[in-house]
Amino acid sequence: MSDFLVVGGGVIGMMTTLQLADAGHSVTLLERGRCGREASWAGGGIVSPLYPWRHSAPVSRLATWSEGFYPELALRLYEETGVDPEYRQRGLLYLRVDDEAQAERWAREVGKPLERVSADFLYAKEPQAAPGVEDALWMPTLGSIRNPRLGQALRCRLEAMPRVTLREGSEVTGFRQSAGRVTGVETADGTVEGDRTIVCGGAWAAALLERVGVALPVRPVKGQMILFKAPPGLVNRVVLMDGRYVIPRADGRVLAGSTLEEAGFDKTTDAEAKASLRASAIGIVPALAECEVEHHWAGLRPGSPDGVPFIGAVPGREGLYVNAGHYRNGLVLAPASTHLLVDELLGREPILDPVPYRLAGRVADIAR
Secondary structure (H helix, E strand, O other), X not given: OEEEEEEOOOHHHHHHHHHHHHOOOXXXXXXXXXXXXXXXXXXXXXXXXXXXXXXXXXXXXXXHHHHOOHHHHHHHHHHHHOOOOOOEOOOEEEEOOOOHHHHHHHHHHHOOOOEEEEHHXXXXXXXXXXXXXXXXXXXXXXXXXXXXXXXHHHHHHHHOOOOEEEEEOOOEEEEEEEOOEEEEEEEOOEEEEEEEEEEOOHHHHHHHHHOOOEEOOOEXXXXXXXXXXXXXXXXXXXXXXXXXXXXXXXXXXXEEEOOOEOOOOOOOXXXXXXXXXXXXXXXXXXXXXXXXXXXXXXXXXXXXXXOOOEEEEOOOOEOEEEEEOOHHHHHXXXXXHHHHHHHHHHOOOOOOOOHXXXXXXXXXXXXX
């Protein structure tokens, strides 16, 4: 019997497991497929909300804390596993922003370096950017990370930790309860017991909590992306325009994303989305028209009503906790949201006020 059961092996679940194991606890991580292969793998890896000034204060607080944590995490994982998550802090250029005044006001309030720059500055940074842009917004501190490498590094680290048990291909079908307390989970291979259980199931979190009579308003929102096989140096930093973006990788490849689709749990890709993403990317960097689209995929984000994740104890279900509903910002918010929950689990002083993320008053009890 483990101290903790973590249900869901995405970045949220793996970071939660890592922190609990670091604190000396035994943890069993259960994943229905392979760790790090759902939304955590599919995203672009920008370590910031796309337009941070358009988000609520609870999201901004998590994002700000997390952003400063990623350089340390990436270095740690590289040293411990030999897998480089490829954290790059090259900044972000915003083209054609129609709410610049709001962006600049937000930057002053939170102390973020964000400035309007000239066309000369823009094209010195990104010579291949769309021609004719007169000015841009520049955020020099923004970083990005390579999602699949981050997931691989986290998984390698957890595999090497003696207090961690990874159970992949182990789908949770229900929860074991005794005297009003959740004491474990049911799987096709039998019962797995744990003192406390944490649901980090992403887009599948609502279906899991329905099994204990709780209606969590989290739904799958499909996002499609494409990958260009581009030469190194064609794009050097994240460039964002009209809600779409291009993200360079260390090997020169360039990601372009993403769509927002209400399609349930359907992860199929389609030619229309591919053409739209390709056109958006070429609009940002015209030279991408000469590059092959090497890969096209889709992932399912855990959408929530206001983008604020649900973090903490499940009301009326002793021993059960959740961390889900990060919408487009799962990777962005993962370090802070997992730290905040682990603070609650271990009785530590929280890094942030936990009240805005609690489930009480935000979820419905359908068992009563």
